[in-house]
Amino acid sequence: MDLGPLLVGSGVPVAAVVLVFGLLVGSFLNVVIARLPYEDLSIVSPRSRCPKCETAIPAWWNIPVLSWIVLRGKCANCRAPIDVRYPVVELLTGVLFLACYTRFGLTTAFLSALILTGSLIAITFIDIDLWEIPDQISIPGIVIGVVLRPLAFDVPLWSGLAGAAAGAAMFLAIRWGYQWLRGREGMGLGDVKLIAMIGAFLGPRALLPSILVASFAGAIVGVILKVVFGHGQDAEEAVEVVGSDSVSGSEPEPEPESENASAPEPQSAADAEPAPEEEDDDYWVPPKDAVPFGPFLALGAIAQLLFGPTFQRILFDVGLFTN
Numbered sequence: 001m002d003l004g005p006l007l008v009g010s011g012v013p014v015a016a017v018v019l020v021f022g023l024l025v026g027s028f029l030n031v032v033i034a035r036l037p038y039e040d041l042s043i044v045s046p047r048s049r050c051p052k053c054e055t056a057i058p059a060w061w062n063i064p065v066l067s068w069i070v071l072r073g074k075c076a077n078c079r080a081p082i083d084v085r086y087p088v089v090e091l092l093t094g095v096l097f098l099a100c101y102t103r104f105g106l107t108t109a110f111l112s113a114l115i116l117t118g119s120l121i122a123i124t125f126i127d128i129d130l131w132e133i134p135d136q137i138s139i140p141g142i143v144i145g146v147v148l149r150p151l152a153f154d155v156p157l158w159s160g161l162a163g164a165a166a167g168a169a170m171f172l173a174i175r176w177g178y179q180w181l182r183g184r185e186g187m188g189l190g191d192v193k194l195i196a197m198i199g200a201f202l203g204p205r206a207l208l209p210s211i212l213v214a215s216f217a218g219a220i221v222g223v224i225l226k227v228v229f230g231h232g233q234d235a236e237e238a239v240e241v242v243g244s245d246s247v248s249g250s251e252p253e254p255e256p257e258s259e260n261a262s263a264p265e266p267q268s269a270a271d272a273e274p275a276p277e278e279e280d281d282d283y284w285v286p287p288k289d290a291v292p293f294g295p296f297l298a299l300g301a302i303a304q305l306l307f308g309p310t311f312q313r314i315l316f317d318v319g320l321f322t323n
């Protein structure tokens with residue numbers, strides 16, 4: 001469905017509007033990435049604050065990318081450094097929204113592409129931070145993808161459902177296979193829901209090419225990280241790419257229980273015994289030489305979204321997959 005006639009006519013170049021919209025959505029995604037995984041933090045309030053001096057950031061210092069450049073990456077009040085990731089997420093969102101516009105024009109496919117892209121950006125950075133893929137994004141994403149797919153891409157009603165089911169089935173099979181072969185978890189349920197969301201938006205045919213791009217990129221980054229951070233270890237063995245669990249936000253973080261709360265306070269810090277490391281069965285520590293798989297899946301999905309038909313034609317032409 002072409003939405004062009006509805007939106008064009010103001011005289012402002014549509015591409016510029018899309019870019020600015022993407023930068024603003026990126027600014028919102030920064031808040032989502034920082035707050036969504038924590039149950040007690042609201043996404044809508046309060047206004048963003050400097051993590052160091054806790055001064056609320058006024059709107060004129062909250063302009064995507066520009067404020068960070070003008071302030072040279074420092075808080076306007078206390079000069080504490082502001083992570084370069086904030087403008088990076090804003091710019092990434094802006095550029096990818098522009099790419100979606102170039103690919104789809106002002107269509108319902110474009111709307112669907114924006115929702116998928118925004119969700120994947122938030123999931124990527126939450127996964128990098130916490131090794132968790134939030135259910136609050138992936139599960140609604142599956143539903144929205146299934147509903148939007150026939151409207152956006154003029155495919156049968158069942159296409160998104162088939163994509164979600166095929167994706168989930170594939171990753172569950174890998175999950176069980178890995179557990180059976182290696183005796184430990186290699187693919188978290190978070191990734192299962194993520195691939196289902198990707199299948200819901202992009203359909204069953206996009207799954208294998210997405211996973212292929214993800215695995216290839218994951219292998220390359222794994223080798224690079226091993227060479228850079230390996231410190232003389234065997235560089236032949238790549239850094240492992242491991243799946244992430246999902247988090248629903250309703251599960252409280254396990255808190256180490258204080259066993260000696262009633263014990264008398266030590267006279268000074270020097271008297272204090274070093275606290276024994278609390279072993280918590282529920283708390284999973286990511287392996288040292290590992291990177292989460294979610295961001296690579298997101299990359300594979302975005303590659304499919306933007307270059308899908310070309311990419312699939314190449315793969316099917318060389319006979320890697322038969323249709």
Ligand SMILES: [Zn+2]
Nearest residue numbers: 050053075078
């Ligand atoms: Zn500050």
